[in-house]
Each structure stands twice: as C-alpha cells, then as structure tokens.
Amino acid sequence: MRKVRASIIGFGSVGQGVAEVLLKKDDELKSLGIDIDVVAISDSRGSEVNTEGIDLKAAIERKRESGTVAVEDLTGEYVIRNVDHDVVIETTPTDIETGGTGLVNMLAAFENSRDVVTSNKGPLTLKYQELMQAAEESDCKFRFEATVGGAMPIINLIKSTLAGNEIKSIEGILNGTCNYILTRMMEEKASYEQMLAESKELGIAETDPTYDVEGIDAACKLVILANSIFGQNATFQDVEVTGITKITPESLALAYDDGYVIKLIGEVKKDRLRVSPRLVPASHPLAVGGTLNVASVHTDLAGTVTVTGRGAGSIETASAILSDVVSIYRE
Template identity: 50%
Template sequence: MKVAIIGFGSVGKGIASIIRDKGLGITVTAIADSKSAAIDNSGLDIQSVFIAKENSGLCGKIGLTPDDVISEADFDVLIEVTPTDAETGEPALGYIRKALSSGKHVITSNKGPVALKYPELKELADENGVELKFEATVCGAIPIILSLQNGLAGNDIKRIYGVFNGTCNYILTRMADEKLTYSQALLEARELGYAEADPTYDVMGIDAAIKLVILANTVLGYKKSLEDVEIAGINMITSESLQLAGEDDLTIRLIGEIDCEKELLRVMPRVLPKNHTLVVHGTLNAVTAETDLAGEVTLIGRGAGSVETASAIIADLLFIRKLNGRCA
C-alpha cells in the first residue's frame, strides 16, 4: 500500500516514524509540509526526510505543494493531518475533496472538514468507491467512532457523554489536586505542551463541541453544526469552587453530552462524585455510551498527543488495507 502524507508537524512525523519503524508493509511516496514537498513514487527514504526537516525546516522541495502531491504522486491513501480551521475547514477540505474525487482513500485527523462537510464528503467517497476515515478527530487514540459504529451495532444509543478535551481535564485536575489557580494551571499546561499558545478552543469548550458535532453527524446521522451546541467552558471555574466541591467528595469536569432522545448537544462543567467513571485525571479522555442492549459502555484513554493521534491514523490505514485487498 502506498500513502501520501500532507502535514508534517508532530502528528505527521509520528505517522511517518511508525511506518518507518514497525515494518507495516506501507510505502510513503510523498510528504508535504506548509512550504515544501517530497515526492518519490518508488518510496521516500523517511529518515532522509526527517533529517532534511530538522536541518532546513523543509521536508522537500520548495514550490511543491499539497495539491502537487495529490496530482502527481502515486498513492492509494491520502493521510491529511494539517491544522484545523473550524470555520472554513480549509485548506484541508480542498485537499480531501480533490483526493476523493481522484479515487483515493482519505484518512484525516482534521476536525474542521468532518464537522462542517461530512455528508458531502461521505457522498463523494461513496461515488468514487473509496473510504473516508477520521477516527483521530475524536478522542485521539480511543477508538470511539469504531466502537459506536461497529462494536455497538444493533444498539439504540440513548446518550453519549464524557470528557472530550484533555487540556481542560489537566487544568481542572491540577486546580483540584494542587490548589492552583486557573491561570497557574493553564500556564503549566502550556509549558508542558498540553495547551496551545492560544488555548481558546480548548478552555472555552469549542474543541469538545466540535467533537460532539462529528459524533452526532457521523455516528447518529444528525445534521448538526457548531451553532447547535450549547457551550460553556472552564475559564470561570475557581480553585475555591473545586475545593468546596472536594469537601463533599465531589469534583468538576468539563462534560460534553449528546442527548439522543432530544437531539441536544451541550458542553459544560459538571459537578461529579470523585468516584464517578468519568472522573479521569491528567490529559485522559473518557466517554460513556448509554445503550438499550449493552447498558453503559465507557472508553478511557489518551485523547491527544502525536503518537496517540498517529495510532488512530494507523488503525484506519490498516482497516482500509484489509478492506481493500487491491491496494498493493
């Protein structure tokens, strides 16, 4: 199987290193970053690309673009891992459309295109007989989409709720455990790389809301947008409120919820018992699906990180290879 990778930040590098180190029988024929691209249809020397990126900041030749990769490279699957734009989905949306229209499978970790245009992209994939996979868009390494679509097939899902954002969970954990202020915990999260320089999407609940939209539209068949989600973040939570909750053996977590009976989506801080299943610590995510047959099923794991996100991408890649024996 031949793949092309668009996006060579931490996630793209993680994917390339896994392919290089694990001997998966996958050939990388193209890699593109924001300023350059490398193409070799017989297979790139991944280590050489890493060295070039480290030395020059470029993965390949200046002037070659992701569009050139899609048009010129020989590949079966496009792995699209560029930064998310939740308002337009671009430029990733254009890359995904072009690849699907060219009869290429697509795997993405990019929440924007899936949240904004999933019905269109799914139709485009179906028309061209290819797969569109996006497990990495929700909860990192946790196979939440696969579990809901396949593992719980035949169940009526009544509710999906949980901790969808590791940055917020880390901040709340540190505020409760160490009595840090919100500002102190946020600064610590930034220094450790858990929070972006601009953490707005995370702390205001927008990131969790986008993930709810993706689950609602792809798993439940809704037609929701970010505007349909009731959102409140954690920026107004104080260490004092967490300490008061703790005196009653309670704590606070940012919980995203889909109420399937009412088709309601909301993200907001909730007071939970400390021994509640969803009270996970650090950057962990935890999601519970409430079903008619299986009861409550909870998945817990790492929701972010380059290797964790790459894990979900690789799982989708191997799924496509198994499903499509025609990919050499």
C-alpha cells in the first residue's frame, strides 16, 4: 500500500470538492494500493495541519460554518515549505494577470520536492515553460488535467490513450457558461442579457462573468493545450479572442433555419490559436447543449476522437484532480 501525504491549498468549492471525493472514494483508492492522508489544508485566512491526517468531514463543516478552515495563522506557502508531505493539490483561484498565489505555491512545491496536481489555469497560462522546468529539475510530477475540461478528459486522453498519434488539431467548446447562455438564447429566443441574468441566478455564471463571456477562460485553456500537447511556448497574447456578448437572438434563429447552431469554439493548431463564435451544423458532434464541454481531437492514425463531459463543478473538477493523483502514485 502506497502511503501518500497530501496538502489541499485553496479550500473554496474545488478544494472542498477534493476533500469530499477523498472521503467518498477512500475504499476504492485503497483497492488501487493508494492510501491518501491529507495532512494540511489552507485557505486565504490560515491553515489546519495534522501530520496524522486531518478529519476531512470536520474540516468541510468548519469551512461552511465559519467561512474558513483555519485553526492556525499559517499561509499555504508556509505549509508547502514546512510540512512534510508528498503532493500539493493546488486549487486556489485563477489569476491570469500575475499567476497569483498559485504560481508562488507551485514553485515553492517544486523547490521542496513535492509533486503538484492543480486545477488553477493562471500559472500555466503565464509561466508554463518555467513551471515544467522547475518540476523537471526537482524530479517532481506535475499534472493539470482539471485546468482544461473539468471532468472531460483531454490532456490525459491525448498523452496516454492516443500516444503515438500525431495530433493535427483540437477544437471544441471549453466554456460551459457560454454554452449555456447560447443554448438558452436559442431555446427561449431571448436576448444575451436575459440569459446571462438567468445563468447568474442559477450560479452557472460568476457575479463578474467577463472571463467567461469574453472568451478569456477558453483562451487560457487553449494556451495550456498548445503548450502541453503541441510543445509551443504560447501565452494569452497569442490567442485571437472574440466572445459571445454581441450575439443576437436573430442571428441564432437565422443559423437555426439553415440547420446550424452558433457555438463559442476554441481551436488549437500548430500555427493558430483562436476562440470565436462559429456556425456548427446542428447534427455535428460539437453541437452539444447546456453547460457541457466537448472536444474533437484530429489525429493522423485514429482519425477524429470526440469527448464530451461536464467542464465545471466542484465534484467534476475534483474527479479530474483525483484521476491525476492516481496516475502519479499508481506509477
């Protein structure tokens, strides 16, 4: 049985989702030969550390009742550097301007020879090569499936199942909020503003939905794919980005009459990174509705492989994180 000591750095919805999934899947993990003890949890107000293993149920309850998991005034970076453990599960909020605390945490983890599994897009969008080099120099594993498609596997699909294939291009819907808004605009023949308001009420869109509706979130995901799959050194500035804010019910209706739907499609090729609203035939595999994500991977040997799944949600994202942790420690 492989004993794995983990920290969860960032205890918002995704971090709590990871704790819930670890509680739920303890027996299955042990059947795979992995026994995970969470020895530290940090949020923006402090940390809990217990080298014998934290009571995850109590930690989740305390966070929900008091707004923090903290029982000590210790930062996530301090925990990463000073608490003995194997893997840092980094789930702090995304900051694509500077990389934020996520970038600091990941570099600190590698400096202290700890593996990293993350859902945080910011650091990978800004400093991909630097992070990969730091991981390599410290002989650490670095996994980030959860940054691109939530529960929809794409990086691991390409790197393991499709290994040996030349990847010609990847295209798909990589933002569930935009997909929901466009789907509902068409169904209700309603304006963008009306359906944005509905998606906020349902908690699908953030209070400030700019990252989603302007195509920024999808663009960040394309950067991660370009770098990890195509070996590029791309940043957000390399992506042509158009969001969905100018789409009207009339344009959706016209498209529908001609047998098409309008979707926000991200496309990665060796020479092009683009996010923009595109016409998709209504019967096409990319024409999924609601909050679903979908990606078509075009290869030389396997042809086109298309995967669909939930791109957001705390448990769905935690599913991708857990899959990464298992892939590291089963090896």
